[in-house]
Amino acid sequence: MATRSNNGQKFPMSARFFQKLASGVPGVLFTYWLSADGQSHHYPFVSNQVQTLFGIDPSVLNENADAVFSVIHPDDASAVMASIQESALKLEPWCYCARLRLSHGEYEWFEAYSAPERQPDGSTVWYGQFHNIQHYKNLERSLRESESEFSFQAGFQKLIARLSTEFINLGFGTIDECIDELLRSIGEFFDVDRAYLYRFSDNYALMTNTHEWCRDGVQALIDSQQEVSIEDFYWWQEKIDGMVAGNRAVFIEDVDSLPHEAAPERALLQAQGVSSMFCMPIRVRGRVTGFFGVDSLRRREWRQDQADLLIIVSGLLSGALERHRLEEELLNQSIRDPLTGLHNRRYLMPRLNEMLSRSNRRGEGFALAMFDIDHFKRINDSVGHLGGDYILQRFAEILNQQTRSMDVVARFGGEEFIVVFNAVEVNDVRQLVLRILEAVYDETFVFDDQIVPVTVSAGVAGIEELAEIPASPDALIARADDRLYLAKQSGRGCLVDASGTLRI
Incomplete structure (x- = not known):
């Protein structure tokens, strides 16, 4: 085949010419042939970009297309084949997105578009191209993450506003109900397994679980956590000192990885099924009177700002408890x-x-x-x-x-x-x-x-x-x-x- 320019000069339309032409296209240009029985396939033409992107020699694909299909992500492979077969059956354009393994071993997203043409022998040939759309996938994921983060922050603010209103409007004798509701709401919002409130004795020698929420099927601990002595928990005593002196939170990312000096604490938490936990100090009139905490019974990834969010919750609890204490004092003054x-x-x-x-x-x-x-x-x-x-x-x-x-x-x-x-x-x-x-x-x-x-x-x-x-x-x-x-x-x-x- 040849074409003629305006001055009448002829240019041969060889396979080499098409390869040169295709080299200027970022994606991969191809013709793909599939036999009538679907048992054999190859690429009569495929641009050299397939070598650059996937490390596949185009001449190999001229004989058999299996090498391209071998770089399709396993989770996408069956759907890709099904879409090709549907395009061949209906003779409708084939457009599909899938992850392909690049020559360096990483998978990236590609989008293919081609038009089918039935051959006299019943086979089908597609003329088209596929190109890298990873950038768009990254952008799409970033937008989804931004939308998800905005939704999370809005949901958290709405939750805190609702709980604040309930605490503001509570009357005498209802503080326990409001705390129980807070623990339930926070536990479900952060998808933890337990949320609880502990009170320290005046000398910090004992701690008592006063309120607890547990996810369905999770064992409650409140009955066994009354006036618990912390005399033998030296590591935990240091953490309490940090709460009292520095208003610091306690974060145990992995109970199994607690240091040697925390062996008693590790044994206790393991017996309770705890995998990781956060504890935030509760202050009333400037003094740490206890702590608010959440447990996860499974390994999980916590948000980087998890401590900051839980500090807001502990602040809400601290304010409510301080107000309740003031109201109890007023009650004793004949109100x-x-x-x-x-x-x-x-x-x-x-x-x-x-x-x-x-x-x-x-x-x-x-x-x-x-x-x-x-x-x-x-x-x-x-x-x-x-x-x-x-x-x-x-x-x-x-x-x-x-x-x-x-x-x-x-x-x-x-x-x-x-x-x-x-x-x-x-x-x-x-x-x-x-x-x-x-x-x-x-x-x-x-x-x-x-x-x-x-x-x-x-x-x-x-x-x-x-x-x-x-x-x-x-x-x-x-x-x-x-x-x-x-x-x-x-x-x-x-x-x-x-x-x-x-x-x-």
Whole structure:
């Protein structure tokens, strides 16, 4: 074959000419022949790039194509053959991506494209090329990793925000539930097998597991980890000193590789099935009081910033425990009503100021309901003051039963009670208050074998109603009190809110 230039000069179209032409192409140009029965194949033409890339002599491929197929990654080989057979059957272009082993031994991704042509004898010939796309695969992987990292960081921030909100809104007696939820959430998020909280004794001679979460099927250790003496664990004592003096985390990447001086610790952790672990100090009022930790029962790769992320969690725990300790101290300073056990005004007003401040900063809504036991003087006259005290106590129990841990329940004075409903919509508040009224209505109050009829009235006000006036706890209470008065005027045993009067 020959071609003619514009000046009429002829150029021979030899195999050597095609090789020279193909040498300017980064990829591999080829014609690939497959017999009708699929039992034999070769490359009638293949550019010399196949020698440069894969170390395969083109003349070998002219006789048999097996050498090319031998450099296909084992995980891709069967799919490549299947795609070729499908292209031959349907006579549709063959386009496929697979990993090929280069002459230096590493695999890289290549993409092939060719058009098939059926021959008179039933065989098929493909005309096409394949080229290296490793750069695009690297870019694709980098983008996936960036997207995955962004998703991870966003998920972690969302998790910490949720847990922080739960700790901010917790009431007395709910700290344990919040810690359990934190351990579960962190354990599942980081895909560990245990997450736990330990408390040190004042002299750091004992440690006690106070809270623990375990993945399904993982043995719990909390029962065996009460007031554990660390007297014989000298290596661990050094780590505790590091926590106390330097606020340092403890990271054991491989329990089996612990040093000789940590033999007792290694034996204990191996008996517990631990492969690797992180422990972060917990500080309350500047003093290390314990540690938060996670265990993995299998070898794993930890994130490089794993310690930094867990320090954020330990900081959240430290803050929550410090706040809880302060609240317990306040509790000892008579912030609870001695008769009902509910909070009193001394606790209620600071909490209202705190919630009002959060509402101003973050737009968090809340509502206040004021309850009054109807005809309470008549109750006192009929069953005496002890009977009246009994009614107050039973109503306080009903309020605790019908409200959530994040709500604030207080005795405001006499037979008046206040519930502050946190993070709820207006319609939800209405249903919550009605549920309390129904619970009182359904309850049988008996004192000294005498049935005492009891109903309750309520006035409800939401913080969003104070947009036009200076918002304050007193203003919110005053509006709820006005509506309580309207409920009394409306026949008692009902509630009044911004929408009007509602009865059970």
